[in-house]
Amino acid sequence: MKNYLKLVNFEFNRVVKLFTILLGITLVVQMAGVIVQSREYLGRANEKMNEDLMSKAQFLTDYGQISFAHIVRSVWFLGPIALCAAGVAFYIFLVWYRDWVGKNTFIYRLLMLPTTRLNIFFAKISNILIMTLGLVAFQLILLPFEALVLKWMVPDDFRNDMGVKETITSIPELTIIIPNSFVEFVLYYGAGLLAVAILFTAILMERSFKWKGIIAGVLYSAMAILVLISPVLLQELVLNGFFYPMELFVIEIVMGIIVLAVSIWMSGFLLKKKVTV
Template sequence: MKKYLKLVNFEFNRVVKLFIVLLGITLVVQVAGVIIKSKDYLNMANEKINEDLIPKAQFLTDYGQFSFLHIIRSLWFVGPIALCAAGVAFYIFLIWYRDWVGKNIFVYRLLMLPTTRFNIFFAKISNILIMTLGLVAFQLILLPLEAMVLKWMVPDEFRNDMGIEEMITSIPELNIIIPSSFVELILYYGAGLMAVSILFTAILMERSFKWKGIIAGVIYSAIAVIVFISPVLLQEFVLNSYFYPMELFVIEIVMAVIVLAASVWMSGFLLKKKVTV
């Protein structure tokens, strides 16, 4: 366990600069978005009320109050989240391939460490999970801060305040990365963990068998996806909705566990027996 934790810490130290950059971009862009969108609304209100002489009540009826929805649905808010997601997706590949870069290939030392090679796999996948949860936690911290900035800028009569939960549930995409219940948290991030483990296995196949490994990785990924969704396919096209929704849900969880376990085992086998440097 101690060696595993050291590996996790080591891997995180290698990505901490990228992590901090993503946090910084999210902070600056989203707060800037709150300020800019608020100013745009206030400028429009000033123009309509003071220049076009529209009564304030009529303006609020025609254009509505300003709320955090105007910000959440803008590129200022969604853009940094998409960038963070892309950054994590890119790092899923980088976390393996960078070890093979350079004259003094780092993977030599990594594979020669006096610890089971399973720890290398678990440390890398743990680092992806830590990075993802860290970005999500930072977003949760930012939401009340951004709501406070909005309150400072927009007067009460022009503002419709929203709670944090209402902000999160207003956009389905945001509700996925910030689940509203512990069960949803386990399901969404469990599915993400399974997907990452499949990708890791495909990457290790490519590292083990080169060009043949690319084909093997694609085939393995396709088989894993088919195995995972096979209960739904059977339910829809063969069994004519034989299972109750809850039964199908439980079966899907079992299939996900099987796919995850198979990917972990295959990755461990490749690391021990097949990966070459």
């Protein structure tokens, strides 16, 4: 456990610059979006009421009040989230391939550490999870402050106040990264963890067998996906709805656990027996 925690800390220190940059971009762009969109709304209100002599009531009838949900739906808000997701996806591949870069490949030192090689796999996948949850936690912390900036800038009459939870539930894109319940949290992030484990196994196959490993990795990924969706296919095409929804749900969870266990075992085997520098 001590060696595993040391590896997790070491891996996080290697990604902390990327992590900090993503946090900074999220903070700056989203705050700028709140300010810019609030000013645009107020500018439109001033233009209509002062130049076109429209009453406040008529303006609110025609254009409505601004709410935090309007800002969250904009590219100012969703853009940084998409960038963070892309950054994490990029790092899923970088976390392995960078160890082979350079004249003195770093993977050699990792493989020679006095600990089970499977700890390398666990440390890297844990780091992906920590990075993802850290970005989500930062977003949750940021939301109330962004809503507060909106309140400071827009008068009460022109503003429809929404709580953070209400804002999240009203936007499907946000409920994916910020689930509404603990069960959804476990399911969404468990599925993400499973996807990363499958990708890691495919990458290790490529690292172990080169060009043949690419084919093996693609086949393994396809096989894993087929195993995961097989209960649904059987339910729809063969069994004619034999299982109740809850039974099918439990079967899918069991299949996911099996695929995760196989991916971890396969990755451990490749790291121990096949991966070379």
